[in-house]
Amino acid sequence: MTPAVFDPDRFDADVAVIGLGAIGSSAAWRLAARGLDVIGFEQFEPGHAWGGSTGATRLFRVACLEHPGLTPIARRARDLWRELEASGGQSLFLETGGLMIGPPDSHIVEGTLAAAVSHDLPVERLDASEIANRFPGHARLEPGDIGVWDPEAGILRPEAAIVAAVDAARAAGARIVTGTRVTAVESDADGVTMRTDASVFRVRQVAVTAGPWIGRFLPGVPLTPHRVVMTWFRARGGHSADLDRLPVFIRSVPGRDTWIWGHGAFAGDGLSPAFDVKVGPEFDGPFDADDPDAIDREIRPEEFELIADLVAATFPDVEPWPSAATTCIMTHTPDGQFVVGATRDPRVFVGGGCSGHSFKHASALGELVAQAIAGEASFTDAEFLDPRRFG
Numbered sequence: 001m002t003p004a005v006f007d008p009d010r011f012d013a014d015v016a017v018i019g020l021g022a023i024g025s026s027a028a029w030r031l032a033a034r035g036l037d038v039i040g041f042e043q044f045e046p047g048h049a050w051g052g053s054t055g056a057t058r059l060f061r062v063a064c065l066e067h068p069g070l071t072p073i074a075r076r077a078r079d080l081w082r083e084l085e086a087s088g089g090q091s092l093f094l095e096t097g098g099l100m101i102g103p104p105d106s107h108i109v110e111g112t113l114a115a116a117v118s119h120d121l122p123v124e125r126l127d128a129s130e131i132a133n134r135f136p137g138h139a140r141l142e143p144g145d146i147g148v149w150d151p152e153a154g155i156l157r158p159e160a161a162i163v164a165a166v167d168a169a170r171a172a173g174a175r176i177v178t179g180t181r182v183t184a185v186e187s188d189a190d191g192v193t194m195r196t197d198a199s200v201f202r203v204r205q206v207a208v209t210a211g212p213w214i215g216r217f218l219p220g221v222p223l224t225p226h227r228v229v230m231t232w233f234r235a236r237g238g239h240s241a242d243l244d245r246l247p248v249f250i251r252s253v254p255g256r257d258t259w260i261w262g263h264g265a266f267a268g269d270g271l272s273p274a275f276d277v278k279v280g281p282e283f284d285g286p287f288d289a290d291d292p293d294a295i296d297r298e299i300r301p302e303e304f305e306l307i308a309d310l311v312a313a314t315f316p317d318v319e320p321w322p323s324a325a326t327t328c329i330m331t332h333t334p335d336g337q338f339v340v341g342a343t344r345d346p347r348v349f350v351g352g353g354c355s356g357h358s359f360k361h362a363s364a365l366g367e368l369v370a371q372a373i374a375g376e377a378s379f380t381d382a383e384f385l386d387p388r389r390f391g
């Protein structure tokens with residue numbers, strides 16, 4: 001859609017959504033579902049591989065160790081993922097259960113149990129022998145390690161979920177513009193002017209959900225884009241490392257002062273694709289900012305050395321050298337929580353700051369953005385995600 005003549009008194013939409021990735025695709029859907037006139041801009045194509053939502057799978061957890069306030073967001077997100085599954089007729093979420101392992105006083109265990117206690121979640125505490133008996137792939141443990149089993153955990157398909165949300169936005173009436181990069185956002189007393197390389201658009205409000213590109217539009221929001229390498233592994237010959245033996249996990253590494261996350265291999269079920277064992281290291285910063293337009297997509301063998309060491313120390317049934325790898329971009333905030341809601345400009349809203357753990361929540365984060373723009377009360381207390389908390 002290209003406006004024939006720019007007129008500052010004429011609006012092309014009620015709301016523009018800049019960036020249709022994890023949060024933006026759902027924000028466009030939830031805004032359009034409310035009857036608002038929505039136009040969404042994506043510089044690539046929905047489900048692309050150049051931002052922070054590539055990599056075939058993302059972990060889903062309800063007992064969120066990062067903050068107890070994330071649990072109701074995860075539950076609302078699961079409802080929305082299921083709604084997208086029903087409307088699109090494809091599998092997006094595979095509920096497998098998940099295992100968090102570490103010393104009793106570790107953040108992994110304490111944070112998971114704090115969320116469980118706050119929301120009366122049906123988690124199960126396991127000692128080392130119970131872990132080894134029920135989940136043999138996790139049998140290599142340190143003395144004193146315990147596990148917390150979250151039966152509501154699972155795996156999401158990020159690329160397919162984004163495409164499904166964009167399709168749902170279109171079905172609800174949103175106009176979707178792809179292959180178009182927004183270059184400037186200018187807010188004034190009456191509305192917001194947005195510029196692309198070829199056109200100028202005028203809207204009443206804007207949601208900036210551009211992932212690692214948010215800083216181009218909102219330099220006052222402290223976000224650090226950071227290149228990440230994701231890795232997959234195969235089971236050793238004669239061994240199994242499937243989801244039954246090696247379920248979704250966040251766990252400490254034996255003999256190392258660090259932790260890893262991931263899930264076992266999955267052969268596919270006709271709806272969900274097959275994938276190898278996925279394992280990633282702890283990301284705890286500090287991070288140097290990377291230019292999202294100039295990410296180095298070449299992966300060098302020396303980049304595998306850390307994760308290969310951690311896999312070898314943890315999983316005797318898994319080949320420690322990766323079978324596949326790709327890059328994505330995480331965008332970190334100073335406190336590791338997202339930025340979702342109103343900015344100090346009443347016409348500009350934001351959804352981003354993944355900090356390595358947002359995709360499971362993305363559909364509900366889009367809902368929170370939509371509620372803020374529509375002037376509704378949030379479905380849960382999300383003050384800890386307020387972008388204005390950084391001043």
